[in-house]
Amino acid sequence: MNEIRKQFPILNQEVNGHPLVYLDSAATSQKPIQVLEVIKRYYDFDNSNVHRGVHTLGNRATDSYEGAREKIRKFINANSTKEIIYTRGTTTSINTVAFAYGRQNVEEGDEIVISYMEHHSNLIPWQQLAKEKKAVLKYFDLESDGTITLETVRNTITDKTKIVAITMASNVLGTINPIKEIAAIAHEHGAIIVVDAAQAAPHMPIDVQDLNVDFLGFSGHKMCGPTGIGVLYGKEKLLEEMEPIEFGGEMIDFVDLYDSTWKELPWKFEGGTPNIAGAIGLGAAIDFLTEIGIENIANHEHELVEYALNEMEKIGGISIYGPRDPKQRCGLITFNLEGVHPHDLATVLDMNGIAIRAGHHCAQPLMKWLTCTATARASFYMYNTKEDIDRLVEGLRGAKEYFNDVF
């Protein structure tokens, strides 16, 4: 743990007179020195555009940029680097599927199925597509503990369903969904499955071939990489059939006055100068996660969640959302302290050097389902310790006393 924490100098600081406890990695993770150095080295020695120059710097930049793509392919066990599209993040990845695949394949009366636990990024694109195509947007119901049963999945998907879009791990409930089983049911009905892996890729192993998913998106910045870079995985056959939605430099093969042709995969979806340093940084982040072992990260977070759930329950007056079984959830806990607005709570904790997130977490329909307008959320990563959770619990006890005394 000491070795891991040494890689994150940002954690070694005081905030408001207290040692920082960073419990907001679900919003964005911290970046290890290893990743920062790779990005700096790129700008110091190799900075150049990719796929254009014949000069040495251009070739080095291209090699590193494409080398990172291979690392990503291996990380999620995709069949080919043709299936790995660089995007700005999960949001862009899902929008690309909705408006490239969706526009071509969804017709009036078809169904798109999502769930109540979706982040706005995996909800609004489908809402917009459904409106445009006069398709029917349907939702998987949630159980009271914030899980989705396979019975619900079977009862909701029909032969009219064209797309099932679902998160692998909820950024609010922490629920880990049975993606492999949901994919199989979707396929039985001739539908495709699109997976939002923003909260999964940083924390648990993903094997796109084993899961048999059609599309999957994630963001670099939540997995020790830089902001502004993400990935869209898509099955080669589907990507081949799709038209690009962004046009310009980089993505073309031949341009004439009145018509153009596209580069082969994956470049036909990467119009314009890409985020080269971002991609190389993401490659370095994947090296870092792989060295630690993504299974080890998942196990560590399960231990932290189990410990935190037990300790937080002892405080009294805290409502915790999502499944109680730590094995069914990823490394985050969303909660409310009775009588205290989550923003006030987060502010008091920040006064004690503890960073958590408060708000609707870009999941307003889920807040409605939970019958609240906002919640607090503590989220963990490989650099968090049980001592961090003790500090959180101590902070929550203090906040409870403080608000009881003041109001």
Ligand code: C6P
């Ligand atoms: N959730 C959170 O604090 P982008 O912004 O494109 O990198 O990721 C969007 C996104 C999509 N799906 C899920 C499940 C997510 O959690 C997120 C980002 C952050 O929960 C910021 S709102």
